[in-house]
Amino acid sequence: MPKIVLVHSFRHGVGRSSLVANLGYLLAEQGQRVGLVDADTESPSLHYLLGLEDCRPAGTFLDGLTGRCPIEESAVPVSHLLPPDSGALFFVPGAAAASPFDSPDLLEPISNACLRLVQFYQLDTLLIDSQPGLSRQALLSLTLPDVLLLVLRHDWRDYQGTGVTVDVVRQLAVPRVALLVNEAPAAFEAAALTAELADVFQSEVVAVLPHLDEMMVLPSPRIFARHYPAHPVTAILRQAANKLAG
Numbered sequence: 398m399p400k401i402v403l404v405h406s407f408r409h410g411v412g413r414s415s416l417v418a419n420l421g422y423l424l425a426e427q428g429q430r431v432g433l434v435d436a437d438t439e440s441p442s443l444h445y446l447l448g449l450e451d452c453r454p455a456g457t458f459l460d461g462l463t464g465r466c467p468i469e470e471s472a473v474p475v476s477h478l479l480p481p482d483s484g485a486l487f488f489v490p491g492a493a494a495a496s497p498f499d500s501p502d503l504l505e506p507i508s509n510a511c512l513r514l515v516q517f518y519q520l521d522t523l524l525i526d527s528q529p530g531l532s533r534q535a536l537l538s539l540t541l542p543d544v545l546l547l548v549l550r551h552d553w554r555d556y557q558g559t560g561v562t563v564d565v566v567r568q569l570a571v572p573r574v575a576l577l578v579n580e581a582p583a584a585f586e587a588a589a590l591t592a593e594l595a596d597v598f599q600s601e602v603v604a605v606l607p608h609l610d611e612m613m614v615l616p617s618p619r620i621f622a623r624h625y626p627a628h629p630v631t632a633i634l635r636q637a638a639n640k641l642a643g
């Protein structure tokens with residue numbers, strides 16, 4: 398069964414886009430057909446991570462919702478980023494929008510656009526880079542996925558915001574909620590932090606990732622797992638990707 402995974406966070410800048418790029422890359426590298434959607438209308442950045450700064454796509458995710466361009470025509474094939482004998486990778490660009498798609502009328506178009514992408518490209522997994530927080534737009538997106546991945550840092554504001562988000566998504570009946578801690582301080586042991594978070598949020602924790610200086614200075618395309626295939630953190634990311642898609 399194809400899976401829609403929404404990567405969300407309460408706060409900005411916690412690593413959502415980097416995770417979408419890396420998790421998608423790793424699933425495709427293992428043979429899956431994967432779609433990546435940039436649904437963040439505040440700071441779309443997946444194109445930059447994928448090395449597509451100069452790409453002029455036929456349309457954006459927003460165009461797909463408003464009917465300006467069929468969603469499948471907006472998808473850019475990016476399988477050239479993968480090693481030989483991989484699956485396939487497609488990317489639907491985002492666009493900064495002054496008036497984001499926050500009308501409940503768009504709920505059906507958002508859902509239809511995702512399903513259309515999955516069907517047209519025969520995707521195994523669709524990963525969506527969400528707008529952060531609990532805006533109307535974010536709340537609409539939270540109703541979509543089979544799996545919601547909440548990204549947070551080990552920080553009291555993230556804990557508070559993630560707690561509120563977990564409460565909200567429980568009411569929205571999201572089928573599966575998973576947590577990922579990014580840039581965990583080196584002083585904390587991953588297993589202890591996993592146990593603490595699972596207890597605090599009563600949710601599954603798929604990975605605890607350290608801060609990586611390498612992540613901040615990647616050459617284009619800025620996908621950590623592609624530059625460091627044998628790095629221990631790539632192994633953790635691969636494991637997390639497989640848990641989410643499993």
Ligand SMILES: Nc1ncnc2c1ncn2[C@@H]1O[C@H](COP(=O)(O)OP(=O)(O)OP(=O)(O)O)[C@@H](O)[C@H]1O
Nearest residue numbers: 409410411412413414415440580607608609612613
């Ligand atoms: N584990 C990590 N170690 C070091 N730097 C990281 C790590 N994860 C992400 N970063 C860096 O943090 C910054 C923010 O990451 P990213 O853009 O993926 O976050 P985001 O949640 O999508 O942000 P925004 O809310 O602005 O869309 C980037 O410069 C990225 O390279």
Ligand SMILES: [Mg+2]
Nearest residue numbers: 413414440442
């Ligand atoms: Mg982002």
